[in-house]
Amino acid sequence: MEIGKFFFVSILLALVLGLVQSFEFTEKDLESEDRLWDLYERWRSHHTVSRDLGEKRNRFNVFKENVKHVHKVNKMDKPYKLKLNKFADMTNHEFRSTYAGSKVKHYRMFRGSRGGTGGFMHEKTDNLPPSIDWRKKGAVTGVKDQGKCGSCWAFSTVVGVEGINQIKTNELISLSEQELVDCESDNQGCNGGLMENAY
Known part of the structure:
Protein backbone atom coordinates (compact mmCIF):
# COMPACT_ATOMS: atom_id res chain seq x y z
CA MET A 1 0.00 0.00 0.00
CA ALA A 100 -4.28 10.93 9.74
CA GLY A 101 -0.61 11.15 10.57
CA SER A 102 1.10 7.79 10.78
CA LYS A 103 4.40 8.00 12.62
CA VAL A 104 5.84 5.00 10.81
CA LYS A 105 8.71 5.58 8.40
CA HIS A 106 6.91 3.83 5.55
CA TYR A 107 9.88 3.69 3.20
CA ARG A 108 11.62 1.42 5.73
CA MET A 109 8.65 -0.89 5.94
CA PHE A 110 8.63 -1.50 2.19
CA ARG A 111 12.23 -2.73 2.01
CA GLY A 112 12.74 -6.40 1.31
CA SER A 113 10.40 -9.24 0.57
CA ARG A 114 8.09 -10.76 3.13
CA GLY A 115 8.20 -14.06 1.30
CA GLY A 116 5.81 -15.74 -1.09
CA THR A 117 5.65 -15.41 -4.85
CA GLY A 118 3.65 -12.20 -4.88
CA GLY A 119 1.19 -13.79 -7.30
CA PHE A 120 -2.56 -13.95 -6.77
CA MET A 121 -4.06 -17.43 -6.66
CA HIS A 122 -7.72 -17.40 -7.63
CA GLU A 123 -10.51 -19.49 -8.97
CA LYS A 124 -11.96 -18.98 -12.42
CA THR A 125 -13.00 -15.33 -12.70
CA ASP A 126 -14.65 -15.20 -16.13
CA ASN A 127 -18.28 -14.73 -15.03
CA LEU A 128 -18.08 -12.40 -12.06
CA PRO A 129 -20.71 -9.72 -11.37
CA PRO A 130 -19.52 -6.13 -11.85
CA SER A 131 -19.81 -5.49 -8.10
CA ILE A 132 -20.90 -7.06 -4.82
CA ASP A 133 -22.10 -5.15 -1.77
CA TRP A 134 -20.90 -7.35 1.08
CA ARG A 135 -22.80 -5.20 3.58
CA LYS A 136 -26.07 -6.42 2.04
CA LYS A 137 -24.81 -10.00 2.27
CA GLY A 138 -24.07 -9.63 5.99
CA ALA A 139 -20.29 -9.88 5.69
CA VAL A 140 -19.41 -6.51 7.26
CA THR A 141 -19.51 -5.67 10.96
CA GLY A 142 -20.64 -2.27 12.23
CA VAL A 143 -18.34 0.75 12.11
CA LYS A 144 -15.70 0.81 14.85
CA ASP A 145 -13.81 3.85 16.14
CA GLN A 146 -10.03 3.70 16.51
CA GLY A 147 -9.98 7.04 18.34
CA LYS A 148 -6.61 8.78 18.30
CA CYS A 149 -4.73 5.49 17.98
CA GLY A 150 -2.98 5.22 14.59
CA SER A 151 -4.17 1.65 14.15
CA CYS A 152 -6.02 1.77 10.82
CA TRP A 153 -3.70 -1.07 9.75
CA ALA A 154 -5.27 -3.28 12.47
CA PHE A 155 -8.84 -2.18 11.68
CA SER A 156 -8.44 -2.87 7.94
CA THR A 157 -6.85 -6.25 8.64
CA VAL A 158 -9.59 -7.30 11.05
CA VAL A 159 -12.44 -6.21 8.76
CA GLY A 160 -10.92 -8.30 5.96
CA VAL A 161 -10.65 -11.37 8.18
CA GLU A 162 -14.16 -10.85 9.59
CA GLY A 163 -15.56 -10.61 6.06
CA ILE A 164 -13.82 -13.65 4.60
CA ASN A 165 -14.76 -15.66 7.69
CA GLN A 166 -18.45 -14.75 7.20
CA ILE A 167 -18.29 -15.56 3.48
CA LYS A 168 -16.78 -18.99 4.20
CA THR A 169 -18.72 -19.95 7.38
CA ASN A 170 -21.87 -17.80 7.09
CA GLU A 171 -21.15 -16.54 10.62
CA LEU A 172 -20.18 -12.90 11.22
CA ILE A 173 -17.90 -12.61 14.25
CA SER A 174 -16.51 -9.28 15.45
CA LEU A 175 -12.78 -9.69 16.09
CA SER A 176 -10.40 -7.64 18.24
CA GLU A 177 -8.29 -4.91 16.63
CA GLN A 178 -6.77 -4.25 20.04
CA GLU A 179 -5.26 -7.73 20.08
CA LEU A 180 -3.36 -6.94 16.88
CA VAL A 181 -2.27 -3.54 18.20
CA ASP A 182 -0.93 -5.17 21.38
CA CYS A 183 0.53 -8.39 19.99
CA GLU A 184 1.61 -7.89 16.35
CA SER A 185 5.34 -7.10 16.48
CA ASP A 186 6.03 -6.09 12.84
CA ASN A 187 3.95 -2.91 13.18
CA GLN A 188 4.15 0.06 15.54
CA GLY A 189 0.93 -0.28 17.56
CA CYS A 190 -0.86 3.08 17.78
CA ASN A 191 1.97 4.73 15.85
CA GLY A 192 0.96 3.09 12.58
CA GLY A 193 1.76 0.07 10.49
CA LEU A 194 0.87 -1.91 7.42
CA MET A 195 -1.97 -4.39 7.18
CA GLU A 196 0.18 -6.77 5.12
CA ASN A 197 2.41 -7.27 8.17
CA ALA A 198 -0.59 -8.09 10.35
CA TYR A 199 -1.66 -11.04 8.21
Whole structure:
Protein backbone atom coordinates (compact mmCIF):
# COMPACT_ATOMS: atom_id res chain seq x y z
CA MET A 1 0.00 0.00 0.00
CA GLU A 2 1.57 3.31 -0.95
CA ILE A 3 1.48 6.37 1.30
CA GLY A 4 -1.21 8.11 -0.79
CA LYS A 5 -3.55 5.14 -0.44
CA PHE A 6 -2.81 4.94 3.29
CA PHE A 7 -3.72 8.61 3.70
CA PHE A 8 -6.90 8.18 1.62
CA VAL A 9 -8.00 5.16 3.69
CA SER A 10 -7.38 7.11 6.92
CA ILE A 11 -9.48 10.06 5.78
CA LEU A 12 -12.22 7.77 4.43
CA LEU A 13 -12.39 5.93 7.75
CA ALA A 14 -12.73 9.21 9.61
CA LEU A 15 -15.52 10.35 7.29
CA VAL A 16 -17.39 7.06 7.69
CA LEU A 17 -17.04 7.24 11.46
CA GLY A 18 -18.19 10.83 11.28
CA LEU A 19 -21.39 9.87 9.49
CA VAL A 20 -22.17 7.24 12.10
CA GLN A 21 -21.65 9.68 14.97
CA SER A 22 -23.17 12.76 13.34
CA PHE A 23 -25.14 15.66 14.80
CA GLU A 24 -28.05 17.32 12.96
CA PHE A 25 -28.68 21.05 12.55
CA THR A 26 -31.20 23.19 10.67
CA GLU A 27 -31.19 26.44 8.70
CA LYS A 28 -32.56 28.26 11.77
CA ASP A 29 -29.43 27.33 13.71
CA LEU A 30 -27.42 29.50 11.29
CA GLU A 31 -29.54 32.66 11.56
CA SER A 32 -27.55 34.44 14.26
CA GLU A 33 -24.42 34.27 16.40
CA ASP A 34 -26.57 33.37 19.43
CA ARG A 35 -28.22 30.48 17.61
CA LEU A 36 -24.82 29.26 16.41
CA TRP A 37 -23.56 29.42 20.00
CA ASP A 38 -26.60 27.40 21.14
CA LEU A 39 -25.89 24.88 18.38
CA TYR A 40 -22.27 24.68 19.54
CA GLU A 41 -23.38 24.05 23.13
CA ARG A 42 -25.79 21.31 22.00
CA TRP A 43 -23.03 19.76 19.87
CA ARG A 44 -20.59 19.88 22.84
CA SER A 45 -23.17 18.22 25.06
CA HIS A 46 -23.98 15.57 22.44
CA HIS A 47 -20.31 14.66 21.97
CA THR A 48 -19.34 15.30 25.63
CA VAL A 49 -16.66 17.80 24.67
CA SER A 50 -15.40 19.94 27.54
CA ARG A 51 -13.40 23.12 27.00
CA ASP A 52 -12.15 25.86 29.31
CA LEU A 53 -13.61 29.31 28.68
CA GLY A 54 -10.68 30.68 26.65
CA GLU A 55 -10.40 27.59 24.48
CA LYS A 56 -14.17 27.45 24.09
CA ARG A 57 -14.32 30.79 22.25
CA ASN A 58 -11.55 29.73 19.83
CA ARG A 59 -13.18 26.34 19.27
CA PHE A 60 -16.54 28.01 18.67
CA ASN A 61 -15.01 30.07 15.85
CA VAL A 62 -13.61 26.91 14.22
CA PHE A 63 -16.93 25.13 14.74
CA LYS A 64 -18.81 28.06 13.18
CA GLU A 65 -16.66 27.92 10.03
CA ASN A 66 -17.11 24.14 9.77
CA VAL A 67 -20.91 24.48 10.17
CA LYS A 68 -20.98 27.04 7.37
CA HIS A 69 -18.87 24.77 5.17
CA VAL A 70 -21.15 21.77 5.83
CA HIS A 71 -24.22 23.86 5.09
CA LYS A 72 -22.72 25.29 1.86
CA VAL A 73 -21.69 21.85 0.55
CA ASN A 74 -25.06 20.32 1.41
CA LYS A 75 -26.86 23.00 -0.63
CA MET A 76 -24.91 21.91 -3.72
CA ASP A 77 -26.09 19.10 -5.96
CA LYS A 78 -23.70 16.48 -4.59
CA PRO A 79 -24.35 12.72 -4.35
CA TYR A 80 -23.55 12.90 -0.62
CA LYS A 81 -24.37 15.04 2.41
CA LEU A 82 -21.97 16.24 5.08
CA LYS A 83 -22.86 16.25 8.77
CA LEU A 84 -21.37 17.57 11.98
CA ASN A 85 -19.44 14.93 13.87
CA LYS A 86 -17.14 14.83 16.88
CA PHE A 87 -14.42 16.56 14.83
CA ALA A 88 -16.51 19.67 14.09
CA ASP A 89 -14.47 22.06 16.25
CA MET A 90 -11.11 21.00 14.81
CA THR A 91 -9.30 22.70 11.95
CA ASN A 92 -8.30 20.64 8.93
CA HIS A 93 -4.68 20.78 10.07
CA GLU A 94 -5.53 19.65 13.61
CA PHE A 95 -7.61 16.76 12.30
CA ARG A 96 -4.91 15.57 9.91
CA SER A 97 -2.09 15.82 12.43
CA THR A 98 -4.15 14.04 15.11
CA TYR A 99 -5.95 11.34 13.12
CA ALA A 100 -4.28 10.93 9.74
CA GLY A 101 -0.61 11.15 10.57
CA SER A 102 1.10 7.79 10.78
CA LYS A 103 4.40 8.00 12.62
CA VAL A 104 5.84 5.00 10.81
CA LYS A 105 8.71 5.58 8.40
CA HIS A 106 6.91 3.83 5.55
CA TYR A 107 9.88 3.69 3.20
CA ARG A 108 11.62 1.42 5.73
CA MET A 109 8.65 -0.89 5.94
CA PHE A 110 8.63 -1.50 2.19
CA ARG A 111 12.23 -2.73 2.01
CA GLY A 112 12.74 -6.40 1.31
CA SER A 113 10.40 -9.24 0.57
CA ARG A 114 8.09 -10.76 3.13
CA GLY A 115 8.20 -14.06 1.30
CA GLY A 116 5.81 -15.74 -1.09
CA THR A 117 5.65 -15.41 -4.85
CA GLY A 118 3.65 -12.20 -4.88
CA GLY A 119 1.19 -13.79 -7.30
CA PHE A 120 -2.56 -13.95 -6.77
CA MET A 121 -4.06 -17.43 -6.66
CA HIS A 122 -7.72 -17.40 -7.63
CA GLU A 123 -10.51 -19.49 -8.97
CA LYS A 124 -11.96 -18.98 -12.42
CA THR A 125 -13.00 -15.33 -12.70
CA ASP A 126 -14.65 -15.20 -16.13
CA ASN A 127 -18.28 -14.73 -15.03
CA LEU A 128 -18.08 -12.40 -12.06
CA PRO A 129 -20.71 -9.72 -11.37
CA PRO A 130 -19.52 -6.13 -11.85
CA SER A 131 -19.81 -5.49 -8.10
CA ILE A 132 -20.90 -7.06 -4.82
CA ASP A 133 -22.10 -5.15 -1.77
CA TRP A 134 -20.90 -7.35 1.08
CA ARG A 135 -22.80 -5.20 3.58
CA LYS A 136 -26.07 -6.42 2.04
CA LYS A 137 -24.81 -10.00 2.27
CA GLY A 138 -24.07 -9.63 5.99
CA ALA A 139 -20.29 -9.88 5.69
CA VAL A 140 -19.41 -6.51 7.26
CA THR A 141 -19.51 -5.67 10.96
CA GLY A 142 -20.64 -2.27 12.23
CA VAL A 143 -18.34 0.75 12.11
CA LYS A 144 -15.70 0.81 14.85
CA ASP A 145 -13.81 3.85 16.14
CA GLN A 146 -10.03 3.70 16.51
CA GLY A 147 -9.98 7.04 18.34
CA LYS A 148 -6.61 8.78 18.30
CA CYS A 149 -4.73 5.49 17.98
CA GLY A 150 -2.98 5.22 14.59
CA SER A 151 -4.17 1.65 14.15
CA CYS A 152 -6.02 1.77 10.82
CA TRP A 153 -3.70 -1.07 9.75
CA ALA A 154 -5.27 -3.28 12.47
CA PHE A 155 -8.84 -2.18 11.68
CA SER A 156 -8.44 -2.87 7.94
CA THR A 157 -6.85 -6.25 8.64
CA VAL A 158 -9.59 -7.30 11.05
CA VAL A 159 -12.44 -6.21 8.76
CA GLY A 160 -10.92 -8.30 5.96
CA VAL A 161 -10.65 -11.37 8.18
CA GLU A 162 -14.16 -10.85 9.59
CA GLY A 163 -15.56 -10.61 6.06
CA ILE A 164 -13.82 -13.65 4.60
CA ASN A 165 -14.76 -15.66 7.69
CA GLN A 166 -18.45 -14.75 7.20
CA ILE A 167 -18.29 -15.56 3.48
CA LYS A 168 -16.78 -18.99 4.20
CA THR A 169 -18.72 -19.95 7.38
CA ASN A 170 -21.87 -17.80 7.09
CA GLU A 171 -21.15 -16.54 10.62
CA LEU A 172 -20.18 -12.90 11.22
CA ILE A 173 -17.90 -12.61 14.25
CA SER A 174 -16.51 -9.28 15.45
CA LEU A 175 -12.78 -9.69 16.09
CA SER A 176 -10.40 -7.64 18.24
CA GLU A 177 -8.29 -4.91 16.63
CA GLN A 178 -6.77 -4.25 20.04
CA GLU A 179 -5.26 -7.73 20.08
CA LEU A 180 -3.36 -6.94 16.88
CA VAL A 181 -2.27 -3.54 18.20
CA ASP A 182 -0.93 -5.17 21.38
CA CYS A 183 0.53 -8.39 19.99
CA GLU A 184 1.61 -7.89 16.35
CA SER A 185 5.34 -7.10 16.48
CA ASP A 186 6.03 -6.09 12.84
CA ASN A 187 3.95 -2.91 13.18
CA GLN A 188 4.15 0.06 15.54
CA GLY A 189 0.93 -0.28 17.56
CA CYS A 190 -0.86 3.08 17.78
CA ASN A 191 1.97 4.73 15.85
CA GLY A 192 0.96 3.09 12.58
CA GLY A 193 1.76 0.07 10.49
CA LEU A 194 0.87 -1.91 7.42
CA MET A 195 -1.97 -4.39 7.18
CA GLU A 196 0.18 -6.77 5.12
CA ASN A 197 2.41 -7.27 8.17
CA ALA A 198 -0.59 -8.09 10.35
CA TYR A 199 -1.66 -11.04 8.21
